[in-house]
Amino acid sequence: MALLSANSVSVFRDGRLVLDGVDMSVDRGEIVTIVGPNGSGKSTLLETLIGAIRPDRGKIRRAPRLRIGYVPQSLHIDPSMPMPVRRFLALPHPHDRLSRARALAQVGLSEAVEDQPMTGLSGGQFQRVLLARAILMEPDLLVLDEATRGLDQPGTAAFYEIVEDLRQVLNCGVLMVSHDLHVVMSASDRVICLNGHICCHGTPEIVASAPEYRALFGMGTRGTLALYRHTHDHAHDADHDCDHDHSQGDGGHHAG
Known part of the structure; x- marks a missing residue:
């Protein structure tokens, strides 16, 4: 049974259809990332999945006694x-x-x-x-809503490496919303490309080559998005970003 799933979920906000017939799920032990342009409904979907917003149509199913650990986009103290x-x-x-x-x-x-x-x-x-x-x-499920907003690229990459380690140590599922396309594609098992509805989904390699994905992020048919997979020949510093040796391509695109 999936930790969390959406079945034909639609949400209206202020009379406007924000999410239209979304189907998705997250299983234990996998990292699923939602990407999409600004205004595509990413945060609305996340809030609906965790129960902060009630869907107007469709159903959200959560595993019994599901424990969720949530990292918000921002927090003012x-x-x-x-x-x-x-x-x-x-x-x-x-x-x-x-x-x-x-x-x-x-x-x-x-x-x-x-x-x-x-x-x-x-x-x-x-x-x-x-x-x-x-x-x-x-948590059974770790939920991250653009948790690396404001961090530089090395800090972002280091943060996602920690998330990947936690997924294995805690045996939890991970659901992320992110705009860091170049890093997300290396840190995810599955990617969901959202623009009000699910445009495409699958492994990072499948999504990166999908015409819908390329059209949304302005890559065109000849554009490329460098994909690299994390290796674990790094050590986490106690108070700073981890020391790591990544070979990064020049495909660093952002979703605005």
């Missing part, structure tokens, strides 16, 4: 009310020191970061703390 990482990780439920230290280590951070204020973290550290908080939920 008031700098006038300093919140240390330790306190943030205790929301909404406290966890023991060993569990917190293990979660931080799994995202490449040292236990010492617990004493730092959330507002004093770098962009990469902040996103890793959000990820650590999500995995403290011991």
Whole structure:
């Protein structure tokens, strides 16, 4: 049974059809990424899948007692009310020191970061703390809504490497929304190309060669998108981006 599935799901927002007849699923142990241009309904689909939005047509099915760890696109913390990482990780439920230290280590951070204020973290550290908080939920499904927005390309690639490691360690499914096409294509088992409806889906290689995908992202019939697969001959630094040796092509396209 799939961890999560959508069957003929349609959603209207302000009288406009945002999602039209979407069918998709996520299984345990796989990474599924949703890509599409701005306004294509990516975040709406994600919110519908996790239950924040009720579909107008169709059904969402979730595995019984499904635990979801969620990493939002952005999170504002008031700098006038300093919140240390330790306190943030205790929301909404406290966890023991060993569990917190293990979660931080799994995202490449040292236990010492617990004493730092959330507002004093770098962009990469902040996103890793959000990820650590999500995995403290011991999720069956990890959901990432453009979790690397604002990170540079090395930071983005390092973040996705951590996600790939977590998928194996936690034996969870991963559902991501992202605009980082060049990295997503290397980090995913399946890609869903969305523009109100599902234009194409399949392995990264299949989607990258699909005419619908190329048309959406302005690549044309002669355009290329470099695909490279992560290798694990890297080491995660305790507080910084991991040291890695990737051979990247020059196909770095973005979805706006």
